[in-house]
Amino acid sequence: MRMPRRRMQATRSRMAGRINWFYYAAPxxxxxxxxxxxxxxxxxxxxxxxxxLYIGFFVAPTDAQQGEGYRIIFxxxxxxxxxxxxxxxxxxxxAIGLAFNxxxxxxxxxxxAPTGAWMTFLALWTGALWGKPMxxxxxxxxxxxxxxxxxLFLYLGFMALQAAIDEPRRADRAxxxxxxxxxVNVPIIYFSVQWWNTLHQGASVSITRSPTMATTMLWGxxxxxxxxxxxxxxxxxxxxxxxxxxxERHADWVRDLKGSPQ
Amino acid sequence: MQPPLxxxxxNLLLPFRAPRTAQMNASAPIAAFACVVRRxxxxxxxxxxxxxxxxxxxxxxxxLFPLGVGPEMNLLRTMAxxxxxxxxxxxxxxxxxxxxxxxxxxxxxxxxxLAPHPLGLLVGAKVAAHWLVTGLPLxxxxxxxxxxxxxxxKSLGILMLSLLLGTPxxxxxxxxxxxxxxxxRGAGVLLSLLVLPLYxxxxxFGAGAVEAVAAGLGAGAHLSVLGALLVLAVxxxxxxxxxxxxxxxx
Amino acid sequence: MLLANGLECVRxxxxxxxDVGFELDPGALLHVQGRNGSGKTxxxxxxxxxxxxxxxxxxxxxxxxxxxxxxxxxxxFYLGHQNAIKDDLTATENLLVSETLAEAPVTRAxxxxxxxxxxxxxxxxLPTRVLSQGQKRRVALARLLFRERSRLWVxxxxxxxxxxxxxxxxxxxxxxxxxxxxxxxxTTHQDVDLAAHQRIELRLGK
Numbered sequence: 001m002r003m004p005r006r007r008m009q010a011t012r013s014r015m016a017g018r019i020n021w022f023y024y025a026a027p028x029x030x031x032x033x034x035x036x037x038x039x040x041x042x043x044x045x046x047x048x049x050x051x052x053l054y055i056g057f058f059v060a061p062t063d064a065q066q067g068e069g070y071r072i073i074f075x076x077x078x079x080x081x082x083x084x085x086x087x088x089x090x091x092x093x094x095a096i097g098l099a100f101n102x103x104x105x106x107x108x109x110x111x112x113a114p115t116g117a118w119m120t121f122l123a124l125w126t127g128a129l130w131g132k133p134m135x136x137x138x139x140x141x142x143x144x145x146x147x148x149x150x151x152l153f154l155y156l157g158f159m160a161l162q163a164a165i166d167e168p169r170r171a172d173r174a175x176x177x178x179x180x181x182x183x184v185n186v187p188i189i190y191f192s193v194q195w196w197n198t199l200h201q202g203a204s205v206s207i208t209r210s211p212t213m214a215t216t217m218l219w220g221x222x223x224x225x226x227x228x229x230x231x232x233x234x235x236x237x238x239x240x241x242x243x244x245x246x247x248e249r250h251a252d253w254v255r256d257l258k259g260s261p262q
Numbered sequence: 263m264q265p266p267l268x269x270x271x272x273n274l275l276l277p278f279r280a281p282r283t284a285q286m287n288a289s290a291p292i293a294a295f296a297c298v299v300r301r302x303x304x305x306x307x308x309x310x311x312x313x314x315x316x317x318x319x320x321x322x323x324x325x326l327f328p329l330g331v332g333p334e335m336n337l338l339r340t341m342a343x344x345x346x347x348x349x350x351x352x353x354x355x356x357x358x359x360x361x362x363x364x365x366x367x368x369x370x371x372x373x374x375x376l377a378p379h380p381l382g383l384l385v386g387a388k389v390a391a392h393w394l395v396t397g398l399p400l401x402x403x404x405x406x407x408x409x410x411x412x413x414x415x416k417s418l419g420i421l422m423l424s425l426l427l428g429t430p431x432x433x434x435x436x437x438x439x440x441x442x443x444x445x446x447r448g449a450g451v452l453l454s455l456l457v458l459p460l461y462x463x464x465x466x467f468g469a470g471a472v473e474a475v476a477a478g479l480g481a482g483a484h485l486s487v488l489g490a491l492l493v494l495a496v497x498x499x500x501x502x503x504x505x506x507x508x509x510x511x512x
Numbered sequence: 513m514l515l516a517n518g519l520e521c522v523r524x525x526x527x528x529x530x531d532v533g534f535e536l537d538p539g540a541l542l543h544v545q546g547r548n549g550s551g552k553t554x555x556x557x558x559x560x561x562x563x564x565x566x567x568x569x570x571x572x573x574x575x576x577x578x579x580x581x582x583x584x585x586x587x588x589f590y591l592g593h594q595n596a597i598k599d600d601l602t603a604t605e606n607l608l609v610s611e612t613l614a615e616a617p618v619t620r621a622x623x624x625x626x627x628x629x630x631x632x633x634x635x636x637x638l639p640t641r642v643l644s645q646g647q648k649r650r651v652a653l654a655r656l657l658f659r660e661r662s663r664l665w666v667x668x669x670x671x672x673x674x675x676x677x678x679x680x681x682x683x684x685x686x687x688x689x690x691x692x693x694x695x696x697x698x699t700t701h702q703d704v705d706l707a708a709h710q711r712i713e714l715r716l717g718k
Contacts, residue, residue: 153459160455164446167524173509174442178456181438181502185460188491192463196470250525290615297612301601308600308639369594370610376560377613378586384613512563 041234048227055220086116094176106172117155143197302391342411343472397429434499441506518568541708546716599641
């Protein structure tokens with residue numbers, strides 16, 4: 001299960017000739033690296049977001065069927081993508097932390113969860129805003145919306161479990177196991193919700209499928225997706241820095257930080 | 263308190279004991295499995311009120327629905343599968359708290375972890391015993407409640423069958439959650455937050471099977487998926503729950 | 513036989529101990545000492561493999577105990593802080609269950625004999641919830657009589673709540689095990705005289 005310390009050191013020396021990944025895996029070095037790169041990600045997010053919104057609001061044509069209301073998809077679709085993708089990334093880091101007992105990966109998983117939940121919430125909210133003018137109701141039990149709601153529950157469960165455990169090691173490992181179980185279940189849940197939806201032919205309107213998508217719409221969506229990527233990376237790194245400080249607050253290097261500004 | 267009775271029940275523990283002949287005893291895992299199942303059944307027999315509470319909860323939740331939505335039989339008939347299934351889901355979740363917490367509190371859980379057997383096997387035994395006292399009664403009681411919702415005989419049969427296939431899966435998935443939340447404050451509410459989203463596929467296919475029959479379609483596909491979910495759960499859940507127990511016991 | 517290297521224990525924020533090591537041969541007795549909260553129970557749980565050390569490793573016959581897993585657990589007897597007996601089962605039933613799980617040779621008769629030897633004659637068929645603290649501890653300790661084959665005994669406060677007579681009885685059982693080449697690791701706050709040909713005192717904390 002766990003990588004014995006000795007083998008870890010052997011791997012470390014073997015890799016010394018190439019890029020030394022373990023150097024960056026130490027919380028201390030990662031802390032300063034993340035500190036330097038966070039502003040870059042935020043800046044990119046702002047720039048890409050401005051471009052994407054400009055395309056979305058001014059360049060992309062009005063949809064023949066849905067009018068102006070469709071423009072919410074420039075937020076809705078990227079957040080929905082991120083919400084699903086982040087869960088997988090979170091489970092990946094959590095699993096690495098569980099298997100190799102690397103503290104930083106567990107901290108990454110913990111840092112990703114709130115951003116993922118936030119993206120899920122945004123996707124649901126914008127979905128509801130989009131649904132009101134289109135279907136005349138805030139909520140329909142559409143397969144995608146329902147799966148997204150369940151995904152939000154999974155995020156909240158992960159965060160609640162970690163919050164309830166005081167011992168960091170147990171919180172990391174218990175959360176990791178839950179995330180892995182969740183990631184195995186997500187396809188099953190998605191498949192069953194799809195099945196359920198096709199059986200109950202009430203609300204079978206699909207939310208993201210528009211008949212033909214203009215090229216500019218597609219571009220706008222892609223740029224917005226990139227902007228959300230940058231935002232999520234930036235937010236995660238900011239949070240991971242806070243977690244590192246909290247967990248290592250008794251370490252010498254954190255005490256030394258108090259004297260210096262950064 | 264009643265020595266003669268205890269003596270008689272206690273004999274349950276004896277017959278399946280395997281003799282220790284060599285280091286590698288092929289029947290040892292089976293004996294250990296049977297030992298844990300028997301122990302938990304015996305404990306449940308001495309605490310019958312706990313079992314009754316779960317059943318009572320199941321019945322009362324189901325009977326609340328007509329009071330909430332009105333006594334119109336057509337409406338109730340369409341709702342019945344969903345109502346019975348949701349109630350079964352909640353009842354089995356309510357019982358999950360007891361799965362490991364007693365053993366955790368008195369230290370027997372540590373001894374189970376230290377027993378020279380795969381922990382997943384012993385967890386499987388605990389889930390099996392737990393299902394026999396909390397899941398099986400739900401299966402047997404469900405047709406009675408279905409009658410109150412005017413389900414026909416065929417639907418009732420499928421309802422039982424779907425519960426028979428579905429409730430063990432609920433117990434197996436729930437065991438992971440119960441192991442993860444062991445000894446935490448507010449474990450009960452937390453457990454429901456962790457476990458209920460994972461129950462959704464079982465709910466969909468369980469209730470769906472009965473609805474399909476009521477709509478004149480076959481329930482075969484639904485029941486097959488329920489069976490597949492059960493097989494998956496039997497193979498993976500005890501292992502995951504065992505890992506969760508080790509994490510929680512550290 | 514049992515070798516521990518550079519063990520470190522961190523619970524929550526606090527480091528309880530670091531760089532703890534020892535080597536125990538057959539017949540050795542290790543007495544773990546220290547104040548409350550110094551990590552005695554944590555060390556014993558580490559030796560059992562219940563708790564992963566923050567650093568260091570534990571080897572049994574030259575192999576890490578995490579690798580050995582079940583075969584190591586087959587050699588091990590752990591008496592925890594808690595008695596690990598079910599309140600709703602009788603003393604005899606408790607023994608039957610725990611020893612069957614441990615693959616120890618147990619019958620209803622031998623279970624009753626062992627309970628008698630620990631002074632529980634007449635209490636064998638009562639649910640253990642009606643027993644006193646000391647009597648419950650004796651039920652837990654009766655398991656020792658089935659574990660001669662376990663070559664490593666880890667006993668957390670075995671003498672707690674026992675009267676002097678029972679303490680002598682248990683000390684005798686431990687002495688027999690040591691004489692038969694078993695390794696015993698224990699903690700106690702009581703003054704109990706245990707003799708062994710290799711006796712190590714380990715003090716945790718300052």
